[in-house]
Amino acid sequence: xxxxxxxFGLFSLSIVFVxxxxxxxxxVKNTSAQEGPTATPAVIGSGNTKIAIWDGxxxxxxxxxxxxxxxxxxxxxxxxxxxxxxxxxxxYPKLTSAFVAGTPPDMFVLHVxxxxxxxSQDLLKSTEDMFDTKGGPLPAKDFADPxxxxxxxxxxxxxxxxxxxxxxxxVNNALLKKAGFDPSQPLPVGYDNIVAFLQKLTIDKNGxxxxxxxxDPNNVVQWGFAMEWQHxxxxxxxxxxxxxxxxxxxxxATINQEPSVKALQAIYDLIYKYHVMPPPAGFNxxxxxxxxxxxxxxxxxxFLNNAKTSQPDNFTAYPMLQFGxxxxxxxxxxxxxxxxxxxxxxxxAVKKLxxxxxxxxxxxxxxxxxxxxxxxxxxxxxxQYVTNIIIGQQFPKYGHMEVPSPxxxxxxxxxxxxxxxxxxxxxxPQEALDAAAKQIQQALDRQ
Numbered sequence: 001x002x003x004x005x006x007x008f009g010l011f012s013l014s015i016v017f018v019x020x021x022x023x024x025x026x027x028v029k030n031t032s033a034q035e036g037p038t039a040t041p042a043v044i045g046s047g048n049t050k051i052a053i054w055d056g057x058x059x060x061x062x063x064x065x066x067x068x069x070x071x072x073x074x075x076x077x078x079x080x081x082x083x084x085x086x087x088x089x090x091x092y093p094k095l096t097s098a099f100v101a102g103t104p105p106d107m108f109v110l111h112v113x114x115x116x117x118x119x120s121q122d123l124l125k126s127t128e129d130m131f132d133t134k135g136g137p138l139p140a141k142d143f144a145d146p147x148x149x150x151x152x153x154x155x156x157x158x159x160x161x162x163x164x165x166x167x168x169x170x171v172n173n174a175l176l177k178k179a180g181f182d183p184s185q186p187l188p189v190g191y192d193n194i195v196a197f198l199q200k201l202t203i204d205k206n207g208x209x210x211x212x213x214x215x216d217p218n219n220v221v222q223w224g225f226a227m228e229w230q231h232x233x234x235x236x237x238x239x240x241x242x243x244x245x246x247x248x249x250x251x252x253a254t255i256n257q258e259p260s261v262k263a264l265q266a267i268y269d270l271i272y273k274y275h276v277m278p279p280p281a282g283f284n285x286x287x288x289x290x291x292x293x294x295x296x297x298x299x300x301x302x303f304l305n306n307a308k309t310s311q312p313d314n315f316t317a318y319p320m321l322q323f324g325x326x327x328x329x330x331x332x333x334x335x336x337x338x339x340x341x342x343x344x345x346x347x348x349a350v351k352k353l354x355x356x357x358x359x360x361x362x363x364x365x366x367x368x369x370x371x372x373x374x375x376x377x378x379x380x381x382x383x384q385y386v387t388n389i390i391i392g393q394q395f396p397k398y399g400h401m402e403v404p405s406p407x408x409x410x411x412x413x414x415x416x417x418x419x420x421x422x423x424x425x426x427x428x429p430q431e432a433l434d435a436a437a438k439q440i441q442q443a444l445d446r447q
């Protein structure tokens with residue numbers, strides 16, 4: 001039974017998540033497979049032990065996850081799994097509604113930064129006993145930090161990490177060669193150098209590039225750059241300028257300070273000053289890359305299957321473009337979680353599955369993501385997993401994760417739509433981030 005105080009918290013969360021859903025529907029974003037529609041639930045196996053999973057893996061990485069589940073069921077024919085892939089903006093309110101109704105799935109996959117939001121409401125089952133520090137089968141020292149440390153909340157550990165994932169850069173080799181660039185060489189570093197690079201890759205209907213005075217920005221047939229996901233792009237560049245969204249102690253909104261404003265201004269100028277990037281509203285970045293009309297896109301390991309399918313042998317992956325004075329990229333981690341209300345028999349079944357998925361996360365590397373297990377990550381064949389290694393090696397060097405907060409999704413609800421207003425040229429970057437900071441501070445003050 002849910003205590004009255006917890007029920008009130010759940011309803012509060014419901015309101016937040018409905019707002020997240022509404023903002024995701026009206027927010028100015030491009031159309032990409034990363035935030036695709038909810039897929040039809042996949043029923044895998046026919047055993048009597050049934051496990052229901054919800055996850056937000058609606059990108060091309062979801063196909064790899066379901067292939068892993070199929071292999072598990074083949075090895076465990078007594079199990080059947082229903083996997084429902086739900087766009088992140090829809091997953092949160094649906095999951096919260098399920099908690100309120102007392103019908104959550106047996107397992108769900110979220111991001112590690114979201115643990116405090118759910119753990120603070122006593123909605124998650126601790127997984128301490130799954131690790132060897134408490135007699136379990138999983139080797140705690142084999143999970144990469146800082147993500148593993150972020151699975152702790154108020155002295156308890158929650159979930160089993162599946163990966164580390166974050167932003168890199170993907171290019172169309174043929175388009176770079178046509179513009180006189182060698183895809184085997186490092187990409188330019190520094191804002192001015194990157195702008196000059198992207199100008200040569202942005203072509204109008206008359207064949208003029210964006211550096212030509214006769215270039216027609218209203219009739220572009222090939223873009224040098226496009227935005228996949230404003231949240232990851234902004235924060236990656238923000239880190240390069242030394243900015244942050246909130247303070248390290250989680251008490252103060254810092255998103256409107258000078259470094260963060262410089263980062264958003266840098267993105268804004270790519271659209272409205274240099275004309276090398278389209279306004280993101282309604283622009284299909286994945287489709288444009290697939291169709292050969294987009295030269296460069298920042299995306300994560302989840303982009304691999306799409307690139308392999310749409311541009312086979314015609315793409316190269318690099319680290320995150322360095323627009324700012326220092327290298328930096330945003331990264332996160334997917335974590336497999338269980339609801340606190342799960343019965344003992346189901347807990348046993350889900351724990352067995354999660355241990356198997358963790359032990360077999362070399363298979364997950366086929367999705368382009370970097371396994372959370374250090375030994376598995378370091379054992380990947382560099383010839384077979386080039387993109388995983390190129391993108392993944394950034395994380396321990398100069399990767400940044402979001403500061404975890406019990407109001408983390410309130411922060412996203414404030415941050416992303418306000419960034420969208422700047423990218424839609426409705427507010428200046430400073431105005432947009434001032435508005436975001438005000439809303440974020442209100443959320444932080446409610447803790």
